[in-house]
Structures are given as structure tokens and as C-alpha cells.
Amino acid sequence: MKSILLHVGDDRGFEGRLQAALDVARSFGAHLTCMQPRRIPAYFGADAAGFGAGAALVAELIEEETRAGRAVRNRIEADLSNEDVPFSWEEGIGEPADLLIAASVLADLVVMSLPAPGETPPASVAEVVVRADTPVLAMPPAARGLDVTKPAMVAWKPSAESAKALRAAVPLLARAASVTIVLVDTPEGGDLPPTDAARYLSRHGIRAEVEDRRTGGQGVTAALQQAARDLGAGLIVMGAYSRSRAIEFLLGGVTKDFLESSPVPLLMAH
Template structure:
């Protein structure tokens, strides 16, 4: 993971995202690409008399946003120069979620915020990026001070394309992990891709993994997975994101969505 994409923002979670991105860059020897986005203001009037005034206001708003972005970039550059991590800035017009998707074509991972319950805008943005970006998303809890990448990595396995993509995308981290645990919750039985097949695949990449099977019992799959991560001392959970359509996730819920609101452990999500 040499190209790490991070959205710059003035929100309350930016510091946690930044620290997570810096930890990841140090761990992998990667480069941090900071994306600054600017929204395009809508014209305020459409009639002939008001068009010139509206256009003038839009130009002024764009200039003001450009000045704020420049000031922010200068302050952040001075800080990052002391972090010992290579970095660069990229600017884009548009909504943060869509610009992250656009920039993902030449990115290895996108660092985003793991939303708390009730943060619907963040949840919507994370849904959109995970399901459309051409890179996995590392979702960092809002209150995190650092990523504990030296801890074991838990691979949440089920025989789906999304879970397989997560395993492949997480390979640079799995190869450096102190231990890799493949966890299945109430596995459906023997199929084409049982956990042992995942372990064999990883072994070809020099990764030795341990297998763990758990039963949810009366708990949800997400709660059982988080309890297992705590039991195993996991510092990261790698998993497939959104097995259903996004609309069905919102209507019916799902393991991914419940994990997003409950996990205090960073999640590496791939679709």
C-alpha cells in the first residue's frame, strides 16, 4: 500500500483519519496523498437581471474557498514536514465522496472515518466510496489516536466475491502482520472456498494463518465478530463490504452496516 489517499477536512474526525493515514504510511513505507475538495456553488438567480449578480457572487465564493484551501495546505504542509512521511496535495471540485472515487484509480487504499451511530452523512459517504471506488477503504474510528498495525489482523471470511477482494487488497498488511486469523461465523458447510482454501491461498503469499470457527448463538453475526476480534487481540478487521445492494443495506441492515456503527477497531473494507 504505497499510495494512500486521504480527504482533508475541517471536521471533528480529521485528526483521527490523519493519524491513521500517517501510521499506515510509516508501516508500509507509503506516500500520503491529501485530497482537498471544493464544492461548486450553485447560481443564485436565473433571470436576466439577476444573472450577472449571481455570477459575481459565485466567483467570489470560489476565490474565497481557494484562499482557505491554500491557507490550510500551507499549515498542514508545515506540520507534515516534521512527520517523516512523503506527502503531496491534490485539489478537486465536487463532493468529497465522488472525488475520492475518482482519485481511487491510482490509489492503493483510501482512509476514511468509521462513523458513529447517527452520523448518517458519513455513513452514506462511506457506503458510496466502498461500493464504487477502485481501492479498499480503511475506516478509522473517530476517537482513535493511532493504528495498532503491529497487532494481529482478523480476516472475516465468507465465500463471497467481496470477502475475497478484501483478502487480496489486504495482502500488503497481512504479509507484515504479527499473526493472521481467519474467522468464520456459523459457516454454511463445505463449499468451493472454505476457510482452508483461504489459508492455502495466503500461504502461497508467505502468510501463515490460523483458522477460527465461531457460533453466533443468540447474538448477531456482527457482535460475535467483534467479540472474537477482542478475544484475539486484533488491531484490524479485513472484510468484504456490502454483500447486498446499498438500498437493501439501508432498508434491512446487514453485517457491514451494524459493524460500522459498533466497531472500535479499524475496518479494511472491499467490495
Template sequence: MKTILLHIHDDLGAESRLQAACDLARAARAHVQCVQVTPMLEILAAGVGDGLGYAPAVAAELHAIDETFRAQVEARFAQEDVAWDWRQMDGDSLPGLLSAAKLADIIVASLPESGRSSAKDPLPIAADLALGGRTPVLAVPQAAKRFAVTGRALVAWDGSHAAGAALRAAVPLLALAEAVDIVTIEEEGGTAFPATDAPEYLARHGIKAQLHVWPRADRPTEALLREAIATLRADWVVMGAFGHSRLRELIFGGVTRALLRTAPVPLLLAH
């Protein structure tokens, strides 16, 4: 991975995203592309009708706010030994980031700690970024202090296309990890899922991985994965985003949605 797209936004997750991008850039000898999206489309839409005359003034104020934050971020980058550049655009955050990510190898976004209740809470767009494009997403908890890419990695494996996409995308980073654990959850009824294809695939890339079949014991998958993360002391997790249809997960819940709310470590997501 040589090009890291960093979502620039003045929120409570800004520092953890920047630190994760820098940690990754140093480990992979990569370049950080900072992308800042000023939400002009929303402002113009709000200005239709009686408020149209206020739209330019509001737009100018938003640009000034973003420029102030840009100066703060550039001062932080001056303390980091990484290559970086800056791209600013007007529009909506999700399509703007997806457009900018066409030639990026990974997107760094945030995992909000809870529901978004104020403008300072990170935008909950990590899953939509993974679903909306072909670039994997590193979703970082907003309280994270660093991204230990060279530490222990955990691969959540269920044999789905989404899990396969995440595993393929993660190969360059898994090659940097000191240890890789592949965790698969017992099927209903206690039947072990045949997951040997995942470690065999990694072995062909020169990556040694240990396979763990986690007993279900009538517990939900997301709880079992959180237990595996704690037990194996994983520093980050590779998982497919929405292995089932998005509609099914919205109705019945889902592992992705649950971990997006409660993951204690960064998640590398792909679909």
C-alpha cells in the same frame, strides 16, 4: 501498497485519518497523496437564480478556509517522516476522491462515531468509496490514535466475492501483521462454513493465519464480529463491503452498515 490517498477535510476525523495514513506509509514505505475537495458544485447550484451574484464570493471564502486548513495539515506533516504531496480540486467529495484514486492503492477515510449532525462530523462516505471504485478503503474511527498495521489483523470471511476482494487487497498489509486471524461465523443450524480456502490462499503468499469458527448461538453476525475483535484483540479488520446487494442490506440491515456505526478498530473495506 505504495500510494495512499488521504481524504483531507476539516472535521473531527482529520487527525485520526492523517495519523493512520502516516503509520501505514511508514510501515509500507509508501507515499501519501493528500486530496482536498472544495464543494464548488453545491455552491454553484445554490447560486442559481437570485443568489447567483453571491456564488463567487462564497467560493472565494471556501477556498480561503481550505487554504488555512492546508497550512495546518502541512505543519503536521512536517512532524512526520513520510513522503507526501497535495492535490486540491473543486467538486463533490465522493466523485472527486474516486477520480483521484484511480492510481492509488488505498483510500484513507473516516468511520463517524454517530449520525452526521454538524459540519465537523466526518462525511459518511467510506462504504460509498468502497462500492464506487476498485480501490480498497481503510475506514478509521474518528477517535483512533494510530493504525497498528504491524499488530493483529482479523479477516472476516464468509466466502463472498466482496470478502475475496477485501482479502486480496489486504495481502500487502497482512504480510506486515504480527498475527492474522480468520474468523468465519457458523451457518444457521450450527453448520461450520468451509473456510479453509482463505488460509490456504494466504499461505501461498507466505502469510500464516489461524482459522476460527465462531459459534452463532442465535446472535447477529455483527455482534459476533465485535466479540471476535475484542476476544482476539484485533488491531484492525479486513472485510468485504456489502456482501449482499445494497438494496437488501438497506432493507434488512446488514453487517457492513452495523460495523460502520460501531467498529472499534480500523476496517479495510473492498467490494
């Protein structure tokens, strides 16, 4: 991992994901690219009451947004100048997820934040995971950096998405104190059994244990989160949306649950 893309914003989760991006960059001697999206308010013209100052108001809002964005950039660049990580800056106007996806084509990892309960995320992790071809490191709102040496857990499901996430995570898994592949209520054998995943990792010099868990009536998400706590995991690796994303958001699913309440940082791929 030599090119890390960081979503820059003035939200509560930024400091945590900044520290995580720096942790990863230091671990791999990587370059940090800071992407700062800016939304510009749309101009819809005068309203039915004859309000005619719309253009002037929008121009003022744009200027305010520009000033605020410049202040954020100045502050962050000043902080980064004291770090031992090379960095560069990009900015764009538009939806944050769209800009991050466009900037990710030559990145090895995108670092974003999960929202706190009841909050609207500054950028949609789900959008970036599904539409980008680059894995996403999604940081919980309370996380303050990423300890790459802590145990790692792979939430395994026999799917192409799980396999893609596993491949993307190899550099991080190689630095973890231990790696455990956890499957929940999944029958042994068949296509892509967890033993195949462990064998794949072994070829990269990574020893992984396989652990089978049962839901016991508590659901797959709860079983995986309990496993992460039991293992002391500092990172969960999982594939995203192995069924239709629309169906998962309508009916619920493991990906949706973890995007809403992951106990530890997530590395996700689709």
C-alpha cells in the same frame, strides 16, 4: 502498498486518519497523496420574494470556502513537512466521494473516516468502497492511527467480496502479530471455505488460524465485534455488500452495521 490516498478535511476524524495514513506509509516506504475536496454552493437565482443578491452571496461563499480550504492546506502541509513521509497535494471541486474515487485509480489504499454516531460523514465510505476498485481503510472516529503489528481479524464470508478484501490486505496481514479468519454460523465446505483463505495466505508466508463462531442469538455483527475484542484485533478485514447495497441499507446488514459502529479500523473492498 506504495501509494496511499488520504481524504483531507477539517473534520473531527481527520487527525486519526492522517496518523493512520502516516503509519501505513512509514511501514511500506510509501508516498502519501492528500486529496482535498471542496464543495461549491449552487446558485439557484433570486427567490420568490425578489431576492436579487444571490450571485454576490454565492461568490462570497465561494471565496470563504477557498480561504478556509487554503488555511487547512497550509496547516497540514506545515505539519507534514516535519514528517518522514513523502507527500503531494491534490484538490478538486465537487462531491468528496467522487473526487476520491477519481484519484484512487492509481492508489493502493484510500484512507477515510467513519462518522461518529449521529454525524454526517465528510465523505461516504460506502460510496468509495462500492464504486472504486481500490480498498478503503476506514478509521473509527476515536481511532488515532493504525498499529500494523497488532493482531488482525479477517471477517470471512464465502463471497467474491471477501476474497477481494483478503487479497488487498495481504501486505498489512504480513506485518500483523497474528491473523485469524473468523466465520460466523457458516457451514464448512462449499465454495470458498475459510481453509481456502488460510491456504492462500500461507502462500504469501502468512500463517492464519480459522475460528468458527456462533451467534448465540446475538447476531452476526455482535459476534464479529466480540471476536475482534477477544483477539485484541487492531484491524478487521472484510468484504462489503455481498448482497445488494440498497437491500442492505433498507433491511440492515453486517456491512452497514460496521460502517456505523466498527470498534477498530476496517479494511474493506467490494
